[in-house]
Structure formats: structure tokens, C-alpha cells
Amino acid sequence: MDLHPLSRTEKQNKRKQLIIDKAIELTVAHGLDQLSIADIAKASGLGPGQIYRCFQDKDEIIENMILSITDKRICTPGFHRHDVHIKAQELASGHPNNMSSEELSLLYEVLNISGNNKIIETIEKSEKKMQEQGLYILKEYYKTASPQEIRAIAEVVATLTEGVILRTAKGYSQDVDQAILQRIYETMLTAMDSLFGEVKEKENNIQ
Template identity: 35%
Template structure:
């Protein structure tokens, strides 16, 4: 297979993925057909099936794209607690680091997972991927923590992150003091991740 042909196939797959994301946001996973995706992508149904066996395969590709972007972002933040607190605050204020449409799409995928065992498996695998990446980062940053502590901290961070994203979509649009909110987030993060190594160094000095 030539490089040009591979590039065309990759471009077509990406076009299908983007079309499916748009359809899933508008109609939901359950209400979207392969024909809908083909129309949105301006491709024939046969071209869709040559790239993806079924709709679940497209959902799997979408999950991988979103999770990959979030892992890259997690690595970029690199345990900057001030930046993380700011992102939590901005998310609730409607100015998120991630595309809010992807937040809604992930909620839609999670809802579909309650009805579709294959989607449920994909969601579990994606969550495990993020969890393992988070644990690896924490272990590198805090090598003195044992596995039990690292796992617990990763779960708490998942609750903070996913809870914040959910609140963004369901809470009433009432005024909220961003500075106060950020201070509270930062206090929580500093409690979870005290720089014990720096503290020990200062004590020795």
C-alpha cells in the first residue's frame, strides 16, 4: 500500500470521525445511523464501512481521540497545581481547557454504555488508560508514595475532574465568585499533594 493511499485513508477516517462526533452530539448515539454519518461526511455508506465495521467501531475511535488529547494535556500540565485549579475554575465558568462539546459527548457515550455492553467495555478501557497515566505521573512526582496512596489520589483527582465537568453542564447559570472558587480548588489540591520533599529539605536546612 502506497504512502499516498494510506494518507487518503487516514484523511477519510478522520473525516468520518468528525462527522460522527457532530451527529452524536445532535442526535445522540442511539439516534444516529451509519447513513446519517455518511451524509454528514459526504461519503457513500460503502466508504464508511470500508473504514469502520460498525457504529461501535466509530465510537471506539472517537473515545481514543478524546482520551489521547486529554492524556497529552495532562502531561502538559505536569502537576502544576495553580494551573489545575485555574482550569477547574474556568471549566465551571464555561471557559474550559477542553472542547465542551466533547464533555457532552462523553456524557452521551457514558449513557449509551448502560445499554450497550461493547460501549461499556470501551468506556472502562478509556478510564483505565487515564487512570494508569495519572498514576504513573503521580509516582514519578511523589516516589515516596506507595501504590495504595497513588491509586487513591488518582481516584480523587478523577472525581474532581469529572465532577467539575458534569457540574458545568447541569448547574444553573447563577453568579459564582471565580477567585473564591479557585482558592478553594487550590486549597484542596495543596492538601492532596503537599510538597513533602521540599518541606523535608527546608527542615534539614
């Protein structure tokens, strides 16, 4: 017997997350164009009516998929860690913030969406959230950098990360030597550390 039964709200939130997770799995397997409420319901073990009680339509599910991926990226320890070697390794492997191949594929699918203002707004909202978190983390590490320098560093990191995501999703970088890539990324990131002065000591990093 469950001594701590879930409240109605908790059950609803759990069901919503199940729907989002299954929608992500289906999108990775078949693409967004093939995603349907009927398939999501079947994969979730729910009826279409139960899906519609959680989400207004497929677009709202897609919006929540985007937000879910964003939250997962921000919560990944690698997102908060300032370790040149590990960061260079992640970039060279094509999996920034330790994103899986499935997440990369889905993110690429989402980035290709056009013509839907609500989804575009959600993407922009997610990007802003990532940017705000990134700026906060950079300020913690680059203690002596000016606000303008922090913004510039953030832009470089974002350009590297998003470039890796897109090129990996398209399969452009699969034949490139990862060891060489890692050395290049390490050199670039180390130079950035040197250029902008004092960096927070490693023992204070979030593990």
C-alpha cells in the same frame, strides 16, 4: 504535484479520522440517538459504502469516538502539568484538561450509554488508559509517596475531574462563582502536595 503521496493505509487512516471527527460534531449537535451512518456519510462527503469499509457499524464508530477523546485528553499539555494554580483554574472553569464544551457534552452523552457491552468495554478500556497515565504522572511528581498513597491521590483527582465533567455537562455549576471555586480547589490541591511530601520541581514539568 504531491511529492509524498499517501499510502493506501495512510489514506484509510485519514478517512477514518475524518469519519470520527464528523461523527463527534454530529453527536454534539444532535445527540447519539440521532447519529446515523447516512448523516455521517453526508457530513464527511463520503458514500455509506465508504463508511462501512472503514467501520463495521455505528457502534464501532462510537467506540472510536470514545478512544479519540481519551487520546486527546491524554495528549493535552494540561494533563501532564503539575501546576496547582492552572489545575484549579481548569476545574473551576468546568473544563478539566482544557476540554471544550463540545467534548464535555459528548463525553456526557457517552457516559449515559447503557446496554451495549462493546461500548461499555471501550469506556472501561479508556478509563484504564487514563488511570495508567495518571498514575505514571503522579509517581513522577510525588517522589516520596507510597504506591497506596499514589492510588489514593489518583482517586481524588479522578473524582474531582469526573465530577466536574458531569456537573458541567448537566449545567449544575454554571451559576457558581468561579473565583471562589478556584480558591477552594487551590487550597485542596496545595494541601495534598503538602501532605504527601516532596513534589518534583516545577522546572522539570512537561510544558
